[in-house]
Amino acid sequence: MLTKPNHLFDDATRVEAGDSRWQGRTSPDYWAFVGPFGGATAATILRALIEHPQASGDPLTLTVNYCAPIAEGPFDLDVRLIKANRSSQHWCVELAQGAQIATIATAVFAERRASWSHQPATFPQATPFAQVQPYSKAVAPWVKQYDLRFVEDRPDVRSGTKTDNKSGFASAFTKLWIGDRAPRKIDALSLMAMSDAFFGRIFHVRQEMVPFGTVSLTTYFHADADDLAKEDITHLLAVADAKTFHKSYGDQNGELWSPAGRLLATTTQIAYFKA
């Protein structure tokens, strides 16, 4: 009997349940420069929460602080339910290898009750997914797992800094379609991973690669599992921008949209750079 193999993303973010201590392992498929792709780490943490027998409701927010590099191989996830009430749960997860904590995360899960809805944000206009060429210059393994289609500000990190606006630097803004390379239905796990799938803003602005690492990543979920099931999509439209780079740290803020125009998630991160 044929069984459908797992999607690479699901293999990469697999966790084995423990009591309070769960286990995961890094994936070569989602490897970055000096460690696993931060989005895969964040999604693995989120998966441990979603699959936790005490979990109730949908992810509302996840903040992941990357404390130290994660080495290739297995890691432990210490999962703690900090506080629960009728409609929400507060979680804390520590990812460790041996005695070394590499990542600490806090999350809130919530029962998303029907309410007044209003979406002041404007859907970014974009050339349709099918009409945009996929990005083909991926070097890092994790980038190869995504189908990135840049609508605006396709990165050109090998050209050196251009002086194409009055600041002397290129724009920090990017608009792109993003899906898993092997199509996979968008769920909270892939939203979490994709919220870290933008290239470093500084690469866009300076049009060159510099040493770079995300320090803290926060994603808010504006759609629950029912909403995502109704969207039934395998790619989304994403925008990202930066506000400032100063004294070795810069920010990023992003939005993840369904093709139909629903804002599914917002995300922000602060990252180290050397430049």
Add this chain to the structure above:
Amino acid sequence: MLTKPNHLFDDATRVEAGDSRWQGRTSPDYWAFVGPFGGATAATILRALIEHPQASGDPLTLTVNYCAPIAEGPFDLDVRLIKANRSSQHWCVELAQGAQIATIATAVFAERRASWSHQPATFPQATPFAQVQPYSKAVAPWVKQYDLRFVEDRPDVRSGTKTDNKSGFASAFTKLWIGDRAPRKIDALSLMAMSDAFFGRIFHVRQEMVPFGTVSLTTYFHADADDLAKEDITHLLAVADAKTFHKSYGDQNGELWSPAGRLLATTTQIAYFKA
């Protein structure tokens, strides 16, 4: 001999050092509707970190998850240094009353080394502070501790919903000057508190008060203590906006600017509402 009395804000956010367990207490001066002003709680947590003997560097990011109401009175702060390396520190703080955890926070401190600087964000144009009338309709005690001067979208929460744009709702965007009512030099503590000093976006959008509570707040600091000392300011220009309200939760994103045009902090939060 005359001693200068503490600023109310410093009294409100005072902490008493312990070993890993510190103590604070709620302040009637910074009380909100059903508990302390979340910005004061966040600033108290940040103060425990800044005053911690092991603290090194400047605050880079603080995320505060509000798990349960904090009752009037004392609370414990369980402060843990999760990981430190040469240039950064990762902290976790749990605020508890008895056995009940009411708040959990994670923070990163960093040595802010000189680097390339670039500020793509545009300084919001505004009528100067001195030419704007202070907001005088404060009801909650904490609001009275601030000098709020609305440049755009002065809240009018008693008028009921107006249909003054095509969505049928008012704008979620606000621009205001903000300082402590008794002027106090802006530091990381006041930046932290002021990043929660915007009124709920839903109050602006619906132009009415509804049950509301911040669930998670994240602030990134783009200026270190030296930068803030050089600015030497007692008020700042702040903008806030929202992107979506859906199934009982809505977001907020904000920027805190020095009057001279430096982006000091960016902030985002997700909040519960009933509407």
